[in-house]
Amino acid sequence: MAENIPPLAVIGGGNMAQAIVLGGLDAGTLDPSRVVVADRNEAKRELFRAAGVEAVATPGDAMSGLCAMERAAGEIGQVLLAIKPQSLDEVAPMLAGAWGDAERVVISLLAGVSGERAARALGVAARIVRAMPNTPARIRRGATGVVRTGSAKEGDTRAAVQLFAAVGEVLEVETETHLDVLGAVAGSGPAYAFYLAEAMIDAGEGAGLPREVAERAVIATLAGAGELMARDSARDPGALRAAVTSRGGITLAAMTVLDAAGVKETIDAAVQAGIDRGRELGA
Ligand SMILES: NC(=O)c1ccc[n+]([C@@H]2O[C@H](COP(=O)([O-])OP(=O)(O)OC[C@H]3O[C@@H](n4cnc5c(N)ncnc54)[C@H](OP(=O)(O)O)[C@@H]3O)[C@@H](O)[C@H]2O)c1
CATH class of the missing domain: 1.10.3730.10 (ProC C-terminal domain-like)
Structure with missing residues (x-):
């Protein structure tokens, strides 16, 4: 099962990223050697290292790690954006600087941030899938909404659905408005x-x-x-x-x-x- 999820760079190692990555490792849907996490707090990086996952301090280093995993796997990876919405404008240039030419799917957890706004901030070849998880994901009892946004292609939600299915129930919805409602009903x-x-x-x-x-x-x-x-x-x-x-x-x-x-x-x-x-x- 682990081979099915493309190499993954996780930007932000906070509560949600921990729940999703550690849950996915437990469930066997994630392969620790194909995940890199960026967080500026050493204590959070240690949590991931203890689970066998490479952890780096900056989003740029995570993108470099992702590029190396992509070369080893011969496959384009994905990015899980797990920072606060307020951090998007600070983090986007760091990702863009190390992005390269590849077109990648970005799974954005940013509450309230539209796919269009995320794509504009990133300014790279990113196909945005939005997801809205909740904290019971930590015990693999989460409820996560997933939606494909305008920049993404059919099938781009596949890895997100697999990722979140490992930590609970997944609800694929048709519109970003539905995802925003799910954020208020299930995220909160x-x-x-x-x-x-x-x-x-x-x-x-x-x-x-x-x-x-x-x-x-x-x-x-x-x-x-x-x-x-x-x-x-x-x-x-x-x-x-x-x-x-x-x-x-x-x-x-x-x-x-x-x-x-x-x-x-x-x-x-x-x-x-x-x-x-x-x-x-x-x-
Ligand atoms: N928590 C929920 O119940 C929930 C539910 C649905 C959706 N979401 C969404 O999930 C996302 C993540 O939420 P969360 O609660 O996991 O947030 P969080 O705990 O604040 O995690 C974000 C992590 O990223 C780090 N970070 C921020 N900027 C960075 C940078 N430039 N370089 C390196 N690391 C950086 C933060 O470090 P610092 O702490 O030092 O800033 C923090 O450790 C949010 O967008 C939120 O809207 C959360």
Whole structure:
């Protein structure tokens, strides 16, 4: 399987890059001798070296490493852009300076940054595929959206899909607008679950439970409920909720309060705010 993913230069060795690269190595979809990571922090480089991956300090050095791997493999490689959107204009010239003539696929994780904007900043022969992962990728339970942008060709999403399938579920979408929505729903999504957990733990403690009992109960409950939804036979959250909401019961009393407070409408507004912020950051 490892031979199928082209040689890969990963620009930025932060949380997302660690999840994707270390997850891909665990799953055997990535071959450590065909990956080079650039990060300016020695501690992060060490993490990758410990997994057998070459780690360098600058994006330019990663491109030189990629060119060497390409020559050895007789195959054009790809670039995974895993820096913050705000770093694009700083990093792009460093990549361009060592890019050479090859036309490569760039998998961009940059939230809110359109393919057109990324291609313009890079100014090299890059075919941009955008991907929007989330942090549960770290435990290979991620959800990653993937979209081909205007500069990419049919089939260019293949390596990205393989890469992210190693760390969870992959959702290929048709438009960049869909990817931006996925960023707000799934990229930020773990924070919604953590927010609910915090509120439930505080409420349990407020009603008299020792805090660590409330924490253990809520974490096990949300993890169990998530797993139940994830089972193929039981995916519909509405039906699962109805099944625990008996007429006149405790759960119905709670759900009535949530509905009266407009919690669903608030979540809708929160997702919209996330989409809007992504567009501001990527502009
Ligand atoms: N985290 C998420 O949940 C999530 C979800 C969906 C999408 N994304 C996207 O994934 C991307 C990466 O996110 P992240 O959370 O992994 O970011 P991160 O932790 O900040 O990782 C980026 C890494 O790149 C390094 N870096 C920046 N400029 C560099 C340069 N010129 N040379 C060498 N290294 C450089 C940074 O170093 P310094 O720390 O020293 O700056 C940092 O270690 C972002 O574009 C984000 O929008 C993240």
